[in-house]
Amino acid sequence: MAIRVQAEDFDVGAEYAALTRGRSSIGGVTLFSGLVRDMAGGAAVSAMTLEHYPGMTEKQLEAIEAEARRRWPLDDVLIIHRYGRLEPGDQIVLVATASAHRDAAFDSCRFLIDWLKTKAPFWKLEATPDGERWVEAKDSDDSAAARWDP
Amino acid sequence: MAIRVQAEDFDVGAEYAALTRGRSSIGGVTLFSGLVRDMAGGAAVSAMTLEHYPGMTEKQLEAIEAEARRRWPLDDVLIIHRYGRLEPGDQIVLVATASAHRDAAFDSCRFLIDWLKTKAPFWKLEATPDGERWVEAKDSDDSAAARWDP
Amino acid sequence: MKIFYFAWLRTKIGVPSETVDLPAEVKTVGALVDWLKTRSPKHAEALANSKVVKVAVNQEHVPYDHPIEPGDEVALFPPVTGG
Amino acid sequence: MKIFYFAWLRTKIGVPSETVDLPAEVKTVGALVDWLKTRSPKHAEALANSKVVKVAVNQEHVPYDHPIEPGDEVALFPPVTGG
DSSP: OEEEEESSOOOHHHHHHHHHTTOOSOOEEEEEEEEOOSEETTEEOOEEEEEEOTTHHHHHHHHHHHHHHHHSOOSEEEEEEEOEEEOTTOEEEEEEEEESSHHHHHHHHHHHHHHHHHHSOEEEEEEETTEEEEOOOOHHHHHHHHTTOO | OEEEEESSOOOHHHHHHHHHTTOOSOOEEEEEEEEOOSEETTEEOOEEEEEEOTTHHHHHHHHHHHHHHHHSOOSEEEEEEEOEEEOTTOEEEEEEEEESSHHHHHHHHHHHHHHHHHHSOEEEEEEETTEEEEOOOOHHHHHHHHTTOO | OEEEEOHHHHHHHSOSEEEOOOOTTOOBHHHHHHHHHTTOHHHHHHTSOGGGOEEEETTEEEOTTOBOOTTOOEEEEOOOOOO | OEEEEOHHHHHHHSOSEEEOOOOTTOOBHHHHHHHHHTTOHHHHHHTSOGGGOEEEETTEEEOTTOBOOTTOOEEEEOOOOOO
């Protein structure tokens, strides 16, 4: 359905409704939303700024969506990723997949978020009591994405 | 948070909002909704009636929720399952989990729906052009649940 | 003892529940299912294949060797298909 | 050739992008990174550890042996941390 890269917040209920409205071929929808936590690596986080690479971001997300559709029978896919300044509790990312089959919906949703975390050009800058710091990439994200290697 | 067994429809947006509102410890929410498909086993389905075992249903769902909370660090869990007559496109079930960690949210949500499908006393009666038929349990659901055996 | 039936066990047997006077020698779930088969041809047919007859005692799934006692709430049903 | 920098590569080098005149012998991404290190101490420090310097050419992730050509859009950045 859509890839959206935006500063604005998104409405999960409205997106879910748009995904399912008037369709009776969908057996299951899996949805994942990522939010800003108030703690990271043992430090309080008061704000987070997401930088991205306009153009490449959309290109990578479209490639990830195409790959998911190639691997699973999906009725629909939605990826929304925000950039800019966010605060704890704010939504960062939404991934939703709809399929006739529950396993396809679950696997594809997780594939998308795992891949997005290692391929989509976003970088997080956290504001903590000790000042600003760039979030370091986690090995666990690499290994999560590697699960899906062909 | 809640186990609800009800005839009424549910509002995914409102449930998601209630789950996340005012919280900044949540890093991710995974949500799965199951819907009535218009086709099943090659036959057109015009309606589905969900029978359940009042009392045992709630007891089983509470046990499943407790098991999920024992296995994963969860900020919240929501399970809603409907009964009664439903039509294609209607929502049947909602499972949502919130955690500081994406893997915990994903794994627990899938665990809950896999277990629910083999433990919660619901039975589906489909209306097809050839008359009514009780849905047969799938081996694939048993093996999906068996993945989570300790 | 009150026995509940669900889904196609209910429609095949024809009632959602029934109250039975169990003989004293019926002490397990398996013995109960066998004894219920003798109540009518409908019972016999509905309960013929024990692989698809699941039993809950006091709203918990139990195996066929589970004991039953007076006052237990017993339910028979096919494998569940919700979700 | 225009080079874009993101995240801490941008803040360490001090500019979000710069236009450079590449010597003809710089033909791969790896050679480009090495050549950029010679532009200033800030460049040298920011690009010191190639394990955390990722490169995209024309908005695609590429390895260090990837060729570069005049007119390519090149970006250097740390491992991504979105989602």
